[in-house]
Amino acid sequence: MKRLIRVSWLPIVALLLWQTAAVAGALNPLFVPAPAALFSSAAAMIRSGELVGNAAATLGRAVAGFTIGSVPGIAIGLAMGRVGAVRQSLEPVVSALNATPKLSLFPLLMLLFGVGETARLTIIGLSSFVITAIHAFDAVRNIHPGWVDMARNYGARSRDLFGAVYVPACLPQVFTGMRLGLANALVVGISCELVNPSSGLGSLIWLAWQTFATERLYVTILATALLGSGLHTGLRMLERRLVPWKTPHAG
Amino acid sequence: MNRRTALALLAGASLAGCRRASTAHRSIRVVVAPNISATPLYVADELGFFADEDIDIRTQVIAESLQMVPLVAAGRADVAFSSVTPAEINIVARGGRVRVVAARDAAVLGCTHEVHGRRASFPNGFVHVAELKGKRVAVTAATSLTAFILDLLLESAGLNTADVERLMMRHSESTAALLAGQLDAAVDMDRNFSTPDIIPGPSIAALVPGFQYSHIQFGERLLDGDLGLGTAFLRAYLRGVREYRGGATPRALSRIAAESAMSPVAVLHACRERLPEDGRVDRTTVQRMIDWSVRNGFANQSMDAAQIIDTRFLERLATRTS
Numbered sequence: 001m002k003r004l005i006r007v008s009w010l011p012i013v014a015l016l017l018w019q020t021a022a023v024a025g026a027l028n029p030l031f032v033p034a035p036a037a038l039f040s041s042a043a044a045m046i047r048s049g050e051l052v053g054n055a056a057a058t059l060g061r062a063v064a065g066f067t068i069g070s071v072p073g074i075a076i077g078l079a080m081g082r083v084g085a086v087r088q089s090l091e092p093v094v095s096a097l098n099a100t101p102k103l104s105l106f107p108l109l110m111l112l113f114g115v116g117e118t119a120r121l122t123i124i125g126l127s128s129f130v131i132t133a134i135h136a137f138d139a140v141r142n143i144h145p146g147w148v149d150m151a152r153n154y155g156a157r158s159r160d161l162f163g164a165v166y167v168p169a170c171l172p173q174v175f176t177g178m179r180l181g182l183a184n185a186l187v188v189g190i191s192c193e194l195v196n197p198s199s200g201l202g203s204l205i206w207l208a209w210q211t212f213a214t215e216r217l218y219v220t221i222l223a224t225a226l227l228g229s230g231l232h233t234g235l236r237m238l239e240r241r242l243v244p245w246k247t248p249h250a251g
Numbered sequence: 252m253n254r255r256t257a258l259a260l261l262a263g264a265s266l267a268g269c270r271r272a273s274t275a276h277r278s279i280r281v282v283v284a285p286n287i288s289a290t291p292l293y294v295a296d297e298l299g300f301f302a303d304e305d306i307d308i309r310t311q312v313i314a315e316s317l318q319m320v321p322l323v324a325a326g327r328a329d330v331a332f333s334s335v336t337p338a339e340i341n342i343v344a345r346g347g348r349v350r351v352v353a354a355r356d357a358a359v360l361g362c363t364h365e366v367h368g369r370r371a372s373f374p375n376g377f378v379h380v381a382e383l384k385g386k387r388v389a390v391t392a393a394t395s396l397t398a399f400i401l402d403l404l405l406e407s408a409g410l411n412t413a414d415v416e417r418l419m420m421r422h423s424e425s426t427a428a429l430l431a432g433q434l435d436a437a438v439d440m441d442r443n444f445s446t447p448d449i450i451p452g453p454s455i456a457a458l459v460p461g462f463q464y465s466h467i468q469f470g471e472r473l474l475d476g477d478l479g480l481g482t483a484f485l486r487a488y489l490r491g492v493r494e495y496r497g498g499a500t501p502r503a504l505s506r507i508a509a510e511s512a513m514s515p516v517a518v519l520h521a522c523r524e525r526l527p528e529d530g531r532v533d534r535t536t537v538q539r540m541i542d543w544s545v546r547n548g549f550a551n552q553s554m555d556a557a558q559i560i561d562t563r564f565l566e567r568l569a570t571r572t573s
Contacts, residue, residue, distance in 0.1 A: 210394040212342050
């Protein structure tokens, strides 16, 4: 209960102040609608299925793109960490991709793959690939050499080291990469929806802006934030279950 | 420094202060999209027509014309060179102060083309709207003027949006996609393509006579303040239109070409008749846009075009001229 109060008092106070300012006429409702108006707009958007449908589209796109990018990303990152030749060949490419704003590739990808889902998934996958690869690579490089030596002293052969040392030692940082990769997949996905709208929360934000439906604009942005937060929490819970040996954060 | 020099410096400083105050009072912030139809604004500025009215123009180029009207409604700009948008209709319905005060760009038969197609997609030529059926057609956004024009074109042939594969992308992307064969046609309001692989399609001027693409919109400061300032702005702008139509070419031609992603030659030879000299607003076009917005669920409530048009400035201008 105490925790709930600690988490929620600030937003509640902010909402109350906001509503009071709106009722007092201190805010122009054309640009800053009252929270009560936002709640009624959100209710209407949920009832019509519009909010849930578009959130599902965004989520599906982000998860699909993330899966496409993160599976090879983790594999390649681990290989880069373990095999010097792979690292030397791929590190410059991964670094270059990391430094490239992913959205700048979108027009090019549309030309290559057409104006459809393929270009969107490719760009989301690419951004997830880079983040997960870098974290997996770092995870292998950061393994304490003493752990490998200890396993060897206990008789572990090279092929045993992978399951007994590398995987458990790397998983915490790989999960961190996955969390960041998924958050990034959501951001890139929504950006693609803003640039090239079809469906999803980004399209909804863009439409609300174009039609100056400010209540809908606020509601959709909040829904985007909630979706991102939900994904983050979900992955954190999964991490706690799969990687119980990870050192918890202080506090 | 002797006393005379000190007094002269003081007087100079005072005059400079007065001049700054005066300029600030008459300064007008204009948001404009990078396209040919904005050229008269630059002509008027370069030929000193705004200066003649003691107006200091501050132009801000915004790639997406749909973003202009909200900026004017929020008081971040005084004038928008934009088409009537669903956002504007909703803003006006909710008491916002943005109004159409003059027309800026119109469809003229043989002069303007709103839709272009890939030659390979239209082997028999692109003459009839019905040929769009089943084709991939780009518009800039669902609520944009391009989407509105596509619907008007399709309607004229007894078709609707469901009869084409409508895709949304910016002009720069649709041009590249057309050339790459990822699209069959794009609604693009005359980009003056210089390649033979892209051909103009049927013109809306033949189907909807008097159709106007875009307008000049004023915000609260000009609508509710000194009417003379808005009138002076329009007078200077329309002088720019007349000069431009008469052959004047802005020195900023290469900049306009760069901003609009067109060749300077294309900008130079662009048809100039499309820019109406009198600025008169075609009410039917505005009403069509309102009805279309309501029909598609972009605007919450219908209204008469007169609610969105403010004729006071053009009327004052006509009175002064006569």
